[in-house]
Amino acid sequence: AASTTGPNGEKRYEVGRMRYISVSEFKNKPYVNIREYYDDKGVEKPGKKGISLSLEQWQKLKTFVDQVDNDLKKY
Amino acid sequence: AASTTGPNGEKRYEVGRMRYISVSEFKNKPYVNIREYYDDKGVEKPGKKGISLSLEQWQKLKTFVDQVDNDLKKY
Numbered sequence: 001a002a003s004t005t006g007p008n009g010e011k012r013y014e015v016g017r018m019r020y021i022s023v024s025e026f027k028n029k030p031y032v033n034i035r036e037y038y039d040d041k042g043v044e045k046p047g048k049k050g051i052s053l054s055l056e057q058w059q060k061l062k063t064f065v066d067q068v069d070n071d072l073k074k075y
Numbered sequence: 076a077a078s079t080t081g082p083n084g085e086k087r088y089e090v091g092r093m094r095y096i097s098v099s100e101f102k103n104k105p106y107v108n109i110r111e112y113y114d115d116k117g118v119e120k121p122g123k124k125g126i127s128l129s130l131e132q133w134q135k136l137k138t139f140v141d142q143v144d145n146d147l148k149k150y
Contacts, residue, residue, distance in 0.1 A: 013139040016132040057091040064088040
């Protein structure tokens with residue numbers, strides 16, 4: 001799927017209405033952000049609802065995908 | 076990896092210090108939560124930092140894993 005560019009130049013992938021996963025850099029370290037944006041006078045800005053994962057946390061999260069999917073099976 | 080049980084009986088997988096991915100149910104619908112917890116007098120409680128994804132948003136997020144990993148390659 002295609003990416004779009006956010007207000008801070010970040011490459012974003014839309015996971016839902018105004019919600020994106022993106023990679024950003026802070027103090028020379030990469031973060032994976034899963035975050036809701038909001039409309040500020042026509043400009044989309046990253047909001048408070050969300051989390052920024054370190055590279056290590058992102059790698060760890062990926063190891064749980066199968067288990068989470070299994071937990072979701074009952075729905 | 077092993078899961079632990081959170082304060083609301085939720086099955087959690089630890090992605091980092093006090094950060095977990097878990098599945099919860101709200102109004103008969105499942106949500107995938109990626110959230111930071113905090114210590115409230117010895118009891119871990121889910122905090123404000125985090126996001127709760129609908130099943131649809133979670134499924135969408137998974138389709139972007141490879142692209143996000145590719146964006147992380149430059150680090």
